Amino acid sequence: AAKEKAYAAMQEALKNLEAAKDAASPEKIAEIDTKxxxxxxxYDTNLAQAAIYKESLPTMQANVDAAQAECDKAHNRTRALEAELNKIDYTTPAETIRQLQEAITEAIMQEDFCEDKLEHCRMRLESHKSLINFFESEVEFNKTHLDGETAKRDALLDDLKRAQIAYDDACKAYEEAKAAADKAASPEITQPTETTKPSSSAQPAETAQPASSPATGKGATPSSTKQANASSGKPGKLANTGDTAPSAIALAAVAAAGLGITATATRRIKNSK
Known part of the structure; x- marks a missing residue:
């Protein structure tokens, strides 16, 4: 079960690795890098332009302030001349009245000129500020997309790296589980027990030889032969083999003696009748 589970995990890790490789393919990474x-x-261009326009902003603001001061001065002069003209009476010479009227006209013209200049300076300043705002908005726009594309690329590469590590770990785990399963399935090989060799001093005991050998033909008659002779009532002789167990000839003699006794008994019974 552990082997199958490890194999399934390895297959899942391989599937994730293939998906990560497809998402972070060289073509897609190159496309992101282009963006x-x-x-x-x-970003760099707009940031530089915004910086240039910002440098001249204080000067332009000073021009507006100066134009505003000239405009205020011209306006005050016009108001003062008009007030003086309003103070004259019928005793004032006509030449004086004419000069005041001309001065008021010139003051009004100067005031209009100052107002036009002030308006021009203000328009330049506002246009300058608008350009600065435009460049700054472009800087922000490009910065946002720059960070987004960079984060996207880094995330894809990180996912690929993590998927590769996960697959390597899954392969290692599968190999370990497979080795454990193979080891559990194979029978254990037991080493044979070493037999202690007898020492050179311990010699096997010699087998006792029978009292008489077959060559001499002398010796005690086996017990089985004696029993067969006793049962037949006749002394019977069997070939002495020199072994404690009866030979095939001795067994045949015993059987023949038994048959002879049975036949004799049968004849006696018939004769008695």
């Missing part, structure tokens, strides 16, 4: 390069270039 990153474009966003990086746009």
């Amino acid at each position: 990153i390069a474009i966003f990086q270039e746009n």
